[in-house]
Amino acid sequence: xxxxxxxxxxxxxxxxxxxxxxxxxxxxxxxxxxxxxxxxxxxxxxxxxxxxxxxxxxxxxxxxxxxxxxxxxxxxxxxxxxxxxxxxxxxxxxxxxxxxxxxxxxxxxxxxxx
Amino acid sequence: xxxxxxxxxxxxxxxxxxxxxxxxxxxxxxxxxxxxxxxxxxxxxxxxxxxxxxxxxxxxxxxxxxxxxxxxxxxxxxxxxxxxxxxxxxxxxxxxxxxxxxxxxxxxxxxxxx
Numbered sequence: 001x002x003x004x005x006x007x008x009x010x011x012x013x014x015x016x017x018x019x020x021x022x023x024x025x026x027x028x029x030x031x032x033x034x035x036x037x038x039x040x041x042x043x044x045x046x047x048x049x050x051x052x053x054x055x056x057x058x059x060x061x062x063x064x065x066x067x068x069x070x071x072x073x074x075x076x077x078x079x080x081x082x083x084x085x086x087x088x089x090x091x092x093x094x095x096x097x098x099x100x101x102x103x104x105x106x107x108x109x110x111x112x113x114x
Numbered sequence: 115x116x117x118x119x120x121x122x123x124x125x126x127x128x129x130x131x132x133x134x135x136x137x138x139x140x141x142x143x144x145x146x147x148x149x150x151x152x153x154x155x156x157x158x159x160x161x162x163x164x165x166x167x168x169x170x171x172x173x174x175x176x177x178x179x180x181x182x183x184x185x186x187x188x189x190x191x192x193x194x195x196x197x198x199x200x201x202x203x204x205x206x207x208x209x210x211x212x213x214x215x216x217x218x219x220x221x222x223x224x225x226x227x228x
Contacts, residue, residue, distance in 0.1 A: 002156065034216045043118070043204050043219030044157075051214055089157070093212035100145060100170055100211040104157040 003027045006105035015114050019077040023090030030092040035075045038087045080112045117141045120205050120220035135223045137188040137205030146188040151202040195227045
């Protein structure tokens with residue numbers, strides 16, 4: 001049973017517009033949420049994260065929103081650039097000593113069209 | 115350069131072969147991980163080592179055997195694999211366990227079992 005779901009396998013956005021990538025989770029014990037970006041032939045790279053005590057975290061063009069009641073988070077990229085074209089993975093974990101499990105979604109492939 | 119180096123980048127092996135994947139990090143991290151990425155599936159955690167001690171083994175078949183000789187190196191020994199084991203194998207490291215800083219991934223080894 002998938003605990004982290006990214007229901008859109010792909011998304012196409014025009015350059016300069018906003019990209020919104022969505023993620024849902026089922027495990028109420030998750031309190032750390034992360035987004036990773038992956039280019040072909042490379043490993044995932046950490047992009048941005050948020051803890052459950054916040055509902056928004058912003059870093060430059062990237063903003064992550066968390067809606068705990070809906071168990072939903074989203075990544076906004078504004079403005080989108082062609083270099084943002086990649087696969088984006090949502091991941092979640094629970095905090096606490098001895099916690100190592102980072103659970104990933106299947107990813108959403110973003111294509112930013114020039 | 116991600117700080118986590120995996121070798122080889124590509125590997126083709128027969129079902130009766132024995133091979134090893136290598137991962138190296140010099141980031142001063144205490145935990146190291148093996149993940150498997152199969153087509154159209156989420157990244158699956160295989161093994162976790164913390165301070166050279168295995169702390170998680172997610173029901174991985176015994177034909178995969180991890181080894182962590184020190185905090186900078188991690189190996190995955192492979193023997194009598196099946197074609198369905200063909201996947202991208204990713205190594206990652208982190209300073210501690212689950213946190214908002216996430217993991218640093220290597221570029222992966224693309225394994226093909228023939």
